[in-house]
Amino acid sequence: MTHISVHSALQASLDAPYSDLVTRRTGAAVRTVIEHQLSGLADGSVAFLDFSRIGVLDRSCADEFVAKLMLPLSNDHPSRDGYVVFHGVNELHLEIIESVLLAHGLALVVQFPDGAARLVGAVTDVERRLWELVMRQGWCPAERLAAEAGITPDEAQGQLEGLARRRLIRRDADAFAPLGAAA
């Protein structure tokens, strides 16, 4: 696991010591700094992006930073083999992040200070249910989750593979595991 401070990336992107993620230009600059940091990580690693010292986050900046950071990571041919979890977001950040994720059909994992994680963005009810089961059970094959989710094993397998392709869980041999869990 690697901790990346969004505040430090912001400081590296601006001439003045501001703590707010506002404007598209700033969003693009912060994304560039963070993409550079992510590119140095080992394959399969999980990066925790820490928003805890960030003040205001506006939608334009979030679209330029969050959505455009996640798009190449979660498509069918990801730009790198890695995972990103958001950490230290407040309620208002969460609302803004969710709105830009929905606009692009994206989703990501947010971890809260108490350790609880939440799936945020564009996911179906079945995907969310399966993701929560994976979070609760840890490492688990699809057929075992299917019964609890009330769907067929084939359907569960397909849905879980979709979640893994979107980098919301980790594929581990014949099973699936939460991000950050031991593979």
Place this chain on the structure above:
Amino acid sequence: MTDVITLPAALDEQSFESVIEQLAPLADDAKLLVDARHCRFATPYGLTALLCLAQTRLEKPDFAPPEDDQVSSYWARSNFFRYAEELYTMRGATPRPRASGDSDVLLEVTPVARSEDVHGIVSRIQEKATQILTTKLDLEPRATMGFAMTLSEACSNIIEHAQRGGWVMVQRYNWGKRRVGRDVVQIAVCDAGIGFRASLETSRARALADRWDDAIALESGVIQGVSRLQDPGRGQGLKGIRGYVHRFDGKLTVRSGRARIAPIIPEWDEDVPRQDSLPVFAGTQLQVIIPKRLARP
């Protein structure tokens, strides 16, 4: 020959229309004197729009400042003269701004031209306004972040789309005697740039429209979230502003070119949702009014 534009005694969003009406028949290069001598009151919209007016002129206009010392002093404290002196030739002395402990000006007239300006504006509004927004308007601390976000989105639109710098100002008022019957905060974000119609000229909304004018462009951009860019993440900023204004029982009006829309009209005010065929004024002028939060019954 110099044409005289006489400012109304109270210069606000509605009465600024009388200024635009006076401008309408005049050529862009006509020499103007903007006469504020008898002006006794101006809102953030009035002051920022006056700076836009000067930006639209081919010849630098003259400006006669208010005769009333208190009014002139307030305009100075609001930083209006600081920028007006660059855009107008002053006819008469203007006072230097003096610190007065006036906490009602939450953000003085501030230029918006670069991304860094927006950072400065958001930082200052949080520094100065948080206490007033929470104590005078009874907004939760979370709502003050939304307030700053609204301001940043409105200012970002100038940088992204106007093709010319603009102005922002924020002020608190006690409107106890008006219909709303409580304190309000007014945000004005005005520019003299290309406006919604020209900005959306290359948009999909324009391509699909049978009719295309300032009102349709305004509704496409402000209400439908259409952007000149196809990216699905575009158009989010104005959506966020509308969401915030609606949630806090506020009012939003946007004027551009020959049209003005009021996409959110609260119960405490009366207005028309859309006006067409107004006299033309360059750019986009946005006003947000957020009232004091009412106690839940």
